[in-house]
Amino acid sequence: GAGVSQSPSNKVTEKGKDVELRCDPISGHTALYWYRQSLGQGLEFLIYFQGNSAPDKSGLPSDRFSAERTGGSVSTLTIQRTQQEDSAVYLCASSSGQGETQYFGPGTRLLVL
């Protein structure tokens, strides 16, 4: 079956611009996660959605980062006023429930010039 998909696969933007990254989880998965993979920091948790519960935003690095999940399915991660240190691979994962195995998408490679 279809796995987690992410778009765009690559994004180049200028410092100060806003970007939106999209994640389509595996159909039927109620939990959705965003992680960031950067050279200096490795893989870091950003945010977690589970059903209709309030998301866990504890991993978001600053208030320039936000995310939403519409209709319990697709999620969008938005970075406002991008900075060069935001350059990284942004990975989305989904699972069939809290605590279940997470399956990852291919990631969006963001480069901020």
Next chain:
Amino acid sequence: AQSVTQLDSQVPVFEEAPVELRCNYSSSVSVYLFWYVQYPNQGLQLLLKYLSGSTLVKGINGFEAEFNKSQTSFHLRKPSVHISDTAEYFCAVKGGSNYKLTFGKGTLLTVNP
């Protein structure tokens, strides 16, 4: 809180040789342990996982790992590697009911002919 240490950042081996990628973790609660593989310019693929039961876990592509609670380790092994196993390998831990994955820094396995 939990943490993961992957003791080797790079492991070069020759084709058909055995390999062990080391992973140690710390956690104040019972854990679930995972190994993911990341091929160049791709997302994370689940290799294997330990949730409970037998401490020897078999995964895809001929990999296996052994959970050792007393040594807080979860080392990944393969008796004979192929060129196609060249990739980065990540050990991850999830504690108890916690849904966040905490990743190690990764080990780059390079298989040479």
